[in-house]
Amino acid sequence: MRLTLISILQPSVCTLPPEYCEFNTTLKKCKEWLQKNHVDLYNKLYVDTVTEGVASVALTPAATPKDTSSKLEKKLEAEAEKKRKTKVIIKSEKRKGKKVVTVITGLDVFGVDLKKASKLFSQKFATGSSVGKNAEGSQEVVIQGDVAHEVMDLIVENYPTVPEDNLQIKA
Structure with a gap:
């Protein structure tokens, strides 16, 4: 039975594995190094998560001008009444x-x-x-x-x- 050593990928910028670089102060440099040397891991860690995050954002319809104007009128009316x-x-x-x-x-x-x-x-x-x-x-x-x-x-x-x-x- 032969044991193989698993090499842990560590950026030359810091001593942390790439998954933990985001918790370090050298994140920007680590991302650059990872993008140059290991594109697939870079895409997995940084590109895919951003794409999924953008896909999960739901847009809500904006308030119509009629709603806004009636709210504004009520607010101004209440303010005038208070005065x-x-x-x-x-x-x-x-x-x-x-x-x-x-x-x-x-x-x-x-x-x-x-x-x-x-x-x-x-x-x-x-x-x-x-x-x-x-x-x-x-x-x-x-x-x-x-x-x-x-x-x-x-x-x-x-x-x-x-x-x-x-x-x-x-x-």
């Missing part, structure tokens, strides 16, 4: 001691950049102003001092996207 229902609430709250802050909620629904608005308020009233989240998780602008009526005028003047009917001052 009509949303109130921008401006209220003064007492803090520790005699300190009072003015809190504005609901501006973000109308596309107002709250950081820029906060900066405008702090420059206009020469006070501190910041953007934060309230207990419900929505964003609000907090201004130091009781400036609720002045803020309302400033919002009407600088942000035309916010309807004046939607502004509400709470005591």
